[in-house]
Amino acid sequence: MTLGVLPYVLALVLTFIGLYVVVAKKNIIKIILGVIMLEHAVNLFLLLLGYRSGGTAPIRSPGDTVSAEAFAAGSVDPLPQALILTSIVIGLGCLALMVSLALRLHEKFGTFDMTRIRELRG
């Protein structure tokens, strides 16, 4: 079963929804959710770069009889998956920081509304 370009369209749509939420929403929590969506869109895109329909897991043990060419032609690309893993960890760090900042902001300003958190200007 092939999905064709549909997953790519999904990644694109997620990217735009994420960007829209980050730019247009006023609520801090919603902005954080927008960043998360954007991150998932990029991760999905990276995953699709290495995907091959019907591909095998990219694990080759010493006793395998499959030739290197056949193996490389039949498995999915493992490298984007490694990139995504790294990017998820980085994203988690960022997310934790954003959420803790949001909590501190709520403590100080008593609101999650970005339009009412406006002391810096000029």
Next chain:
Amino acid sequence: MNDWLPLFVIIPLGVGFIAPLGSLRGPRAGGNRIPALALLTGLLLLGGSLAWLGREAAVYWIGGWPSRGSPTVGLSLVCDGLSQMLLVTINAIAFISLLYSWSYVRRYSGQPLYYSLFMIMLAGMNAVVLSGDVFNVFVFMEVAVIASYALVAFGTERPELEAAFKYVVLGSVSSLFVLLGIGLLYNLTGQLNMALIAEHLTGLPPTPAVWLAAGCFIMGFGLKAAMVPFHAWLPDAHPSAPAPISAMLSGVLIKAVGVYVVCRLMFSVFGMASPTGAAYANVLIVLGALSMLIGVLLAVGQWDFKRLLAYHSISQMGYVVLAVGVGAAVLAAEGSPSVAALAIFGGLFHMVNHAAFKSLLFLCSGSAEYTCGTRDLHELGGLKGVMPMTSGCCRVAALSIAGVPPFNGFWSKLIIVVALALAGYWGLAALAAVVSFMTLLSFIKVQRYVLEGDIPPRLSTVGEVPVPMRVAMAGLAIACLLLGVLVPLHKGVLIEPATTALTEGQTYAVRFRPAEPVDEVYVTVVETAGRVEP
């Protein structure tokens, strides 16, 4: 000797994880041990980076993978002229900032955590300028900027938190664009090593995917470098951090994770001979000119000392980007290589100079805030009588940034203006001169309201800042003077190798690529990587 290269990353990272141990006995504990450890690390790294100056370009393969027959499955650290220049700049400013922090940070609680974040940020920046692998650049850029988000929020008061939140959201979005660009490049070439990407890109026609990747990088790193359409976060974030951190952020972070990576990718990876290169160069010229002009226009009306300096950072980085962009455009149009080299020389020289004088200005503003408790220009005044050392250093820095001879800013701006005129960009050369004049006006205002005039009665009892802060400022002031006066002495070891590293362009691929493949299995796997049909 090449085996020592990873220590520039390992040492600060290690100290970064040791430092929080100092707060085990409560947030106020820690004493002098952790600051002393950090200061020693800073000195060690500065010495190491100075020892590296003028050496041959070096490549270090992490884990020694290429020698085991898997040529393209390794991460490399590359230290060429450009990396050496930035390494020295980063570690010098870091050492000065640590010295300044010795006294300045005592009023914050959680001192060990401050040093921990500082060291992690330093490790990230050192790794970014040394990395020869584009994904590693992304990872260490994140290490550096996440530490800087936390440092901006370090005061945890209302403005700090607000600024940090804006910074973290925009920073995350820009990082994701960078990641998208890396994914596209990987799909095009099947490589993440910058030398190998460059090698593959020379053979490829400029497909839309190449343009999209280049666009993602411009947007991502442009936001990190605060070029003008993407600059909104900088005037909030940089002033909100503690003063030594402002000096680090404005002085080196926007260069290491912004301008440096843009230059590296543009010259060494995409290459100036390709159509992408020419377009890239023109985009940089436009962004640079816009940043230069709009930054200074916004700075003139500011009354917050540090905010004014932050806007000038945007403007001065505009000079750097403009000069490098013009150099690139000349190379792309196959114009005179010496004019291109002169423009790039001017840009890189200004980058080093900006690190010196902008860090000094932020340290001076920190001293004024330390003793007077305010950074509002209306409430300051007459400090030359009570804080002679700070005032003297502030004057040196202001003269440097405004481009008054014999200080360093004059020489780099002169070279930039001359190079722009030689390259035929007369309008931009005039604009650069006008912006320099407006910078001077803006700093006359700073002199008038901070150093001259009558001292407000409230401030008549303030004294000079503690000795470590004075030493740090004096060191940078001397650097400002020497960088300007001793151009003939230092250009051969500091700036010219960096200029050559950029003008040599895609020969980067030849010089830093791994040895020829020897193992068939890996060759096959690597050659089919990234070419998977959906």
